[in-house]
Amino acid sequence: MAGGSSTVGMDPDVALRLFEEGATLVLLGVPQGTELGIDCKSWQVGPRFRGVKMIPPGLHFLNYSSVNSPSCGREIGPKTGLFLSLKPREILVANWDPKEEDLDFSASKNEEELSRIRATLQELDPYLGPYPYEVMRKWVSLTDRLSEEVANNLQPLSGRICAYSEVIPEIEFRHTKDRAEQPRNDTACQSMREGLNRLPRMKHREGTELRFSVVPKKTYPPGATPAEITRCSLDLSYALETLLEKNYQVQPLNVLGELQFAFVCFLIGNVYEGFEHWKRLLALLCRSEDSIRMRKDLYLGLIAVLYHQLGEIPPDFFVDIVSQNNFLTSTLQDFFQFVNGPGVDGTLRKRAEKFKAHLTKKFCWDFDADTDDCAPVVVELPDGVTVD
Known part of the structure; x- marks a missing residue:
């Protein structure tokens, strides 16, 4: 996606409305070759790319994956994404952070920077790719029940949804002495379970975990018979x-x-x-x-x-x-x-x-096949309850 103003296949009235009311994502410094997408469409960033324009107001999912330089072999990194709720004619600015290989949206909080971008938007226009209108219907059908409030409540506090969880040891041994004092067992593992038990216990780095509702493990009320x-x-x-x-x-x-x-x-x-x-x-x-x-x-x-x-x-x-x-x-x-x-x-x-x-x-699924009604149902009994 090299940027440009092509709207091939888009209804002219829709194109005009999106041009006038659509939001703009200005994404500066994104390295060439980066895999970048919005909603159900993704591209490989070209040398002219500076962002996406004519984005319908509402909730969107921006996602991207860093890519090694061609000299190192083209390897795509894990995907990072975030939900954005965009208002009509809103301009959101982000700069690529090469150290973190992530987008930094702090510029969007700088009124002076936003004013500068808004004043030069016409010059930026040839470098902005249009929102992929052909996926809009699909995106709406997949998110019509998802509100900005629900998305914000479920996103990690870090604001980034990562394909691979960021985990750290539950107990950190920062000093050699602390690690040396831990019990060791140099004998070979007799089973996969034993091997897994010897590994350090890990946890999500604070602020990076998805905040899904907890599905109750106990499906019955307290004191149930x-x-x-x-x-x-x-x-x-x-x-x-x-x-x-x-x-x-x-x-x-x-x-x-x-x-x-x-x-x-x-x-x-x-x-x-x-x-x-x-x-x-x-x-x-x-x-x-x-x-x-x-x-x-x-x-x-x-x-x-x-x-x-x-x-x-x-x-x-x-x-x-x-x-x-x-x-x-x-x-x-x-x-x-x-x-x-x-x-x-x-x-x-x-x-x-x-x-x-x-x-x-x-x-070709068969939902009318007979189920095994005689199969035992395993239930969890409260403490102290026994069945003779």
Whole structure:
């Protein structure tokens, strides 16, 4: 992406509106060859690149990966991303920090620098690439439930979403004497578990971890009887309602924004932790029978969110990753079973049937296969409770 004012394929009225109302990202000093993207489109930065113009106001995901110089062999570094909420005609300025291999947005807080950029914007225009309008519809479909507030609450405090977690030892031994005093075992490890136990325990560097909602490990209320524990292990509504009350009491449908945030982190940001959280949150939503009866709007929204998300992943992807232990098919099979139960809204039931038919046709998944009803259900009992 070398910059320029090409808007090939863009509706002239839309182009004019974006030109007048769109935001501008001025990104100075980004090395040639850097992989840089916004939303669902990425490029290799050319020598003329100075930023992106005509960006629709709203929430966007800027991402970039540093690249070695050609003399060292072209190796792409891990991806870094951040969500930006841009206002109409806003100008955001960042300078590339070669030491950190990151964008420094401190210039955007300098009114003098912003005024200077605004005064020379016309001269910069030939070096600004237009926002990739062809991906706008896709981006909106993937983030229509994600608000600026939810994105800000979920982003790391550092403001950067990194493909590889930044971790440090839980206990730092800064001095040779401290390390020497630690017990050593020079014998060969007898198992993988033993080897892992000998490694230092690591933790996220403060401020770099994603701040996802905690999916409750205990799915039943305090003091629950064995019968209640079994019921709450089959119907996860108690755990879901607990999560909603703690994180989204005012706007329960914002949990769909968190589902979209996790998916974007995985799909575009290459953050595996986002994929794992997406799976946990989806399983919780799909296996909450009572909540499906109570929260029609939430589950109508869930179907729409999943429709667009699953449309962005090649069918063979699920065979290798998502379908471990039949995760997605078994999770959705439970959902379709619950949505056909008594007391479920008719509109929701019909929408679920259409969604089921769509997935069956697209992926050839069989949601009507008999499940192993005789398989034992493993539940966690409270301390002191035994079953004879």
